[in-house]
Amino acid sequence: SYALTQPPSVSVSPGQTASITCSGDKLGNKYTSWYQQTPGQSPVLIIYHDDKRPSGIPERFSGSTSGNTATLTIRGTQAMDEADYYCQTWDSRTEVFGPGTKVTVL
Amino acid sequence: EVQLVESGGGLVQPGGSLRLSCAGSGFTFRSYWMSWVRQAPGKGLEWVANIKEDEGEKNYVDSVKGRFIISRDDAKNSVFLQMNNLRVEDTAVYYCARRGVVGWGSYYFDFWGPGALVTVSS
Numbered sequence: 001s002y003a004l005t006q007p008p009s010v011s012v013s014p015g016q017t018a019s020i021t022c023s024g025d026k027l028g029n030k031y032t033s034w035y036q037q038t039p040g041q042s043p044v045l046i047i048y049h050d051d052k053r054p055s056g057i058p059e060r061f062s063g064s065t066s067g068n069t070a071t072l073t074i075r076g077t078q079a080m081d082e083a084d085y086y087c088q089t090w091d092s093r094t095e096v097f098g099p100g101t102k103v104t105v106l
Numbered sequence: 107e108v109q110l111v112e113s114g115g116g117l118v119q120p121g122g123s124l125r126l127s128c129a130g131s132g133f134t135f136r137s138y139w140m141s142w143v144r145q146a147p148g149k150g151l152e153w154v155a156n157i158k159e160d161e162g163e164k165n166y167v168d169s170v171k172g173r174f175i176i177s178r179d180d181a182k183n184s185v186f187l188q189m190n191n192l193r194v195e196d197t198a199v200y201y202c203a204r205r206g207v208v209g210w211g212s213y214y215f216d217f218w219g220p221g222a223l224v225t226v227s228s
Contacts, residue, residue, distance in 0.1 A: 001168065033214035035151070041200060042221060043143075043151065048214040086151050090213045093165045094143065095153035 001032045002091035004098035007045060011104045018074040020101045022087030023066065032070035034063055037100075038083045048086075066082050108132040108217045110202045115222030118192055119210035126187040126222055128202030133217075134222060136160070136180035140206040141215060143186045144224075152198075156187060170196075192226045199223050 004024045012018035022032060034047040045054050047063035050070065060075045074081055082105045087098040110117040125226040128140070141156040155166045164176050175188040185202060200222050203215040 015132075031208070031212035035215070042218040043215070044218075045214060045216050048121065048206065048216070049212045052208075056195045067179065084150075086212065088153075090112075090211055093163075095143075095156065095213065097143075097151040097153060100150040104122075 002089075002094070002096050003017045004087055004089065004096055006085075006087060006101045007097040008099070009104065011075045011106055012074070013106055014077070014079060015076055018077050020074075020085050020087075020103065022070040022072070022073040022098050023068055024089065024096075027068045027070055027089065030049055030091065032063065032065060032089045034061075034072045035086045036081075036083045037086065037089065043077055043086065070081075074103070077103075077105055081105060109116075110204065110217055111142045112200065112202050112222035114215050115200065115224050117227065119228050120192060120194055120226055121133065121154045122192050123188070123190045124224060126189065126194065126200055126202075126224070128185045128219055130185070130202075130204070130211075132165040133204070135183040139207070139213075140178060141203045142176065143201045143213075143215065145201070145204050146195075146198040148201075149198075151191070152171075152180060154200070155187065166177045189224070191225075194226050196228045203211035 034045040037043040050065045051063045086100045142154040154222045157176045173191045178185045202219040204217040206216040
C-alpha cells in the first residue's frame with residue numbers, strides 16, 4: 001500500500017519560516033493536501049491540489065511539489081501556528097495520510 | 107454554513123458492534139462523496155472509508171474490510187458507519203468529512219465534524 005513520510009517534528013522561531021516535507025513514491029504525479037490540527041480540535045484543510053489555499057487560510061501558508069516531495073511552507077510563523085500538520089494524497093481508490101509533523105514555535 | 111455532526115460513539119466490548127451517524131447541513135449533501143477518518147489516542151489520522159454519491163462506489167482501508175460498512179441516506183443528509191467485530195485497535199475518534207474534488211486524482215477533505223469517540227475495551 002502507498003505510504004507517505006514526514007519528519008516527526010520541526011522547530012521554528014517566531015517570525016521565521018518553517019518547511020514541512022512529505023515524501024512518497026512518485027508523489028509529484030499525484031496531488032497533495034495539507035491539514036492543521038491543534039490539540040483537541042478537528043483537522044483543518046490549509047492547502048489542497050498541491051498549492052491552493054481555501055478561503056480564510058492566511059497567505060503565510062503555501063504548498064509546493066517537486067519530484068517525490070511535497071512541501072508546506074509557513075512564512076512569518078506565529079505562535080498560533082504551533083500544531084500537528086498532516087499531508088494527504090490519493091492512490092488506487094484509497095486516501096493516504098502522512099504520519100504527521102509537530103511544529104513547535106520556540 | 108457547512109456543518110457535520112457525528113453521533114453514536116461509546117464504549118463497546120471487543121467483538122461487539124456500533125453504528126456511527128453523521129448529519130450534514132449547509133450544502134447539497136447528495137452531490138458529495140463522504141468519508142470517515144479516525145484518529146487513535148495520541149496517533150495520526152487514518153482514512154477509514156468513503157462513499158460516492160448515490161452509493162455508486164464504496165472504498166475501505168484494508169484493516170476494516172469485511173468488518174465495517176459505510177452507507178448513506180441522502181434524503182436525511184446522513185452518512186453512516188456500521189462497525190462490526192470491533193477490536194481494541196479500533197479505539198479512536200472517528201471524524202466524518204466531506205470530500206472535495208478539483209479533478210481526477212485531486213481529492214481533499216474540506217469540512218470535518220467534531221468527531222465521535224469509540225472505545226473498544228473489556
